Amino acid sequence: MDLEQAMQTFLEEARELLGEMEGILLDIDPEHIDAEQLNALFRTMHTIKGSAGLFGLDEIVRFAHQAENLLDLLRDGQLRLDDELVGLLLRCHDHVKAMMQALADKADLSALRDEALLAALLGYLATPQAMQPPPAPPLRHSPPPAERWLLSLRFGPDVLRNGLDPSSFIRYLATLGEIEDICPISCNLPLSEDFNPETNYLRLELLYRSDIGEQAVNEVFDFVREDSELHIWPLRAAAAHLDEACASATPQEAADIRTAWQRLGAIDAIDSWQPPPVPPPAEPPPPPAAAPADSPRQAEAPHAAEAAPAPPEGRRQQESKFLKVEAGKLDSLINLIGELVIAGAAANLIARRSQQTQLVEATLTIANLIEQIRAGTLSMRMVQIGEIFQRFPRVVRDVSRELGKDIQLHIVGAETELDKSMVEKLADPLLHIVRNAIDHGIEPSDARLESGKPAQGNLWLNAYHESGSIVIEVADDGCGLNRGRILAKARERGLLGPDDEPPDEAVFQLIFEAGFSTADQVTNLSGRGVGMDVVRRGIEQLHGAIEIDSETNLGSTFRLRLPLTLAIIDGFLVDVGRSTFVLPLEAVVECIELPAGLPENGVHDCINLRGELLPLLHLGRFLELPPIAATRRNVVVAQYGERKAGLVVDALQGEFQTVIKPLGTLFSSQKAISGSTILGTGEVALILDVPALIQHACRKEAERFLHTIPPAACGAAEEPATPRSSP
Structure with a gap:
């Protein structure tokens, strides 16, 4: 037990x-x-x-x-x-x-x-506050008269193994009424050598007085009713049910039950009831078709069916639909599958080098099964984000009332799934953003009415999948971020020069700086400049990014982009110099050949991709790797959100199941690297942070385009797109 x-x-x-x-x-x-x-x-x-x-x-x-x-x-x-x-x-x-x-x-x-x-x-x-005067009958809070009940309780033999103590039900009954007497029926206790301490052998006949009603008495035993034989009757009517109580009892047990009922006052001592005799062994019964119409067997069949109720199959099926598993066991399974993925990649590499067709086919079959196991196991760790969202109606209610504001919360996409390991880590960043929107974003009702808005403010929590990531939005219809105040505070703190005029996106990102706050006074909700810094650190630890859209007097939207999982991903292997790197496959759109003759003078790095200007980032130069002689160079077109960039690499290796391994503190300041993995050869390959690379490429290109660039400076990608899995 x-x-x-x-x-x-x-x-x-x-x-x-x-x-x-x-x-x-x-x-x-x-x-x-x-x-x-x-x-x-x-x-x-x-x-x-x-x-x-x-x-x-x-x-x-x-x-x-x-x-x-x-x-x-x-x-x-x-x-x-x-x-x-x-x-x-x-x-x-x-x-x-x-x-x-x-x-x-x-x-x-x-x-x-x-x-x-x-x-x-x-x-x-x-002092109940009645909604309306009741009619003639008195109010229900006048307790009904107490009733005396006879309880015949035979708990199932496995009740102790299921972690339940029969005496706890009796103790709970005593809190709802008065237990007048208990008669244990112990004739079925086996001899010492056959006694099992984990098996229940007892039956209890109990006299109980309470005013809670028959339904409430029955509800006490809801947890144990399925495998037990439980009968509850008013004492005054119990005598008529003695046969029912003894239906499944042995002759000795039936006699003890009769004695107990006499002691409890359910039947009289002079009652002529006798236990049913034990039938002698008989010949096998004839087939049902040959039995007489009024045979005792047929007469007893309906009674037997009533005495043994059908098991609640619906409940059994409902209970077996879900199985609770300790989170640590699931994490251990994920780690083992990660090692299996690495071992499978090594076996596949050896098979290809051996050039044995049957061995290659066998390893490919195993790899396919490993991928299915990986996908199924990872799906077990996926939970709905509603597990986080359900906390915020209470937060919005309490904070808005504390500030004297009228705010309605709208939740969209609560069924969107993400890795359970990220759920708890998202709670604090989202809490800070929501509280900040209530405190700073949404105006008081009188201010909203003056600006032509409804008195009630609106706050939205939205989640959806996009490009292999999960996007969580916190939006409001408040006053929006004050660009002028943020700039003034940044210049005051030396974050910007007096003449700097960065774009709105860069200005809004300043609110995530440590100690940055535009609040006029410190309250118990905000004003100390620590909340949004916590948000950025928390999201970066999850390899995510935050975007802000804001418009004066219309509201703000904080958009969090996060990977779906932090365990195993589908990767795309590329070679840069003599090193191998991994790109998340979900971020790869296509692969093309780098146009020949494209100038590399550092003034511009872009190509015309079917009418779309695509900024380029040469990973060899960016990562400061020694160049190698290559007859052909390739561009991996990567996308994150609405942004695209071309990553120039030396060779394409194709798809690869990637087990993410964390990096040490030595790499904590490297924004371009998000983790590492182990290849089939045993070598370590770094996983590139695609959002950071795209952001860097787009920012550099934006800075270059501040100068006048001749139209002919950009090359054109004339080559057709190459499938992203081809080498």
Whole structure:
């Protein structure tokens, strides 16, 4: 019995339920209340309370019980839902979430007790604010009379192996009512040599008094009902169900059940009931067609079908649809597949050198299977970005209320997937950008009305895939970035000269400098110049980039471009000098031959690619590698976002599955290199940072075009495009 594993499962389910609760509270409209939403809120807190009771977590049970009572009054229409009550329920959500975190950290739950919050809850429970005067019947908060129940509980034999303690259900029942008596049925306990400590042999007959109702009593056993035989009857009507309780019992067990029921007052001692006799061994029954119409076998068949209910197949299928796996095991599997990719490349190289046709075909088949395994395993690490986005409705609500602004959040593309390893690292950068948009971007309602805008501001979170990357946009319809103020602050700090007038893109990037802030005063939200610096560092660690579009009085858009995964990618091998480099295949558009006779005087580097001006970057000169004699040079046309550039290389090697290996701190300042990989020969090849290279090439070309360049200076790419996988 692994109680620690059961506790982890409880914590995960509780977090999911709390996330669902927060989402409902943020979406609910007090003017148009959906009964299903109220029921879902009640079920969330009721399930958490019930699960906590199984583990004896009395602090969580007590608080959740009060919150559950409040939600019960709310769904029954005895309380009016308003903004204040939504705020109180969000505080309850935060308190339960904090207790779950303390439980995970093995901290003392009693230290988190919030008397002020509990008093606010009890205030609502003591004086319900009725939406309208009820008719003649009294309000439901007057407790119904207590009922006495007879519970016949035979937990499944594997209940202990499943991490559940039968006594925890009894303890939880005691928190909802009074257990008057318990009679254990222990006649099925085996002898010492046959006793298995992990198997449950006990059956309990229990007398219980409570006012919670039959449905609530049944819900206590929801977690264990599937593999158990559980019966719950009012004590006054239990005698009629004695045969049902003993249907699957042995004769000795049936006699003990009868004795227990007499003790509990369910049947009289003079009752003439006798356990059914054990039938003697008989001859094999005749075929069904030869049986008489009124045979006992046919008469008993319907009863047997009723006594053994069909297993809940739908639930079993639903449970088997998903399998939770520890993240560390999945990471280890990814690493092993990476080593398998490298070993496969080495085997393929040896096969090609051997020139044995069958061996080459075998290695190609293995390589194809490895690629399928790689793709399938990487897809297991892909999660929807909605896992991040779902945190921000609460952030927008709380921050906007703190600033006195009316802001509506719109989420688009929450189903877009990215690597799970990037999810947690994206949370902080996105949080800073969202808070900055609320604080600096969107104006107060009165200022928006004066400028002809609606009083309510809008904030958008959008995600989509583009060119092998994931793009995340945070946009607002606020006042936009103030170019003049940013320039003044940059000149004040010495980041720009007094006469420098860079383009808007370069100006907007200045807000990511450490300590840079244009805020007039420091608040608890912003003004210290540290948030946006954290954003840039976080995105660069993920090998991503940030773009900013802003227009005065129309709003701003922060666009984050990130790779889909940081583990294994499809690469494109190129030779520069005597070195081999890898380009991400998703960034490669096409490959062409470098036009002959193109001047290389350093004044200009561009070609006319079918009517499009394509800036060139000679990787040999850029990386300061010694040149080699080559009869033909090639241009790899690479694209990142809306920008294109041509990377001039000496030779093309073709596609290659690339296992990304991190580089040490020695390369941390190298913007053009994003990682490394191991080739089939055992050599190390560097992975080039295509976004940085494209940005460098486009910036250099823009600087050159500040001067007048004759039209004839640019060569024309007359050669047809070469497939990107051809050497």
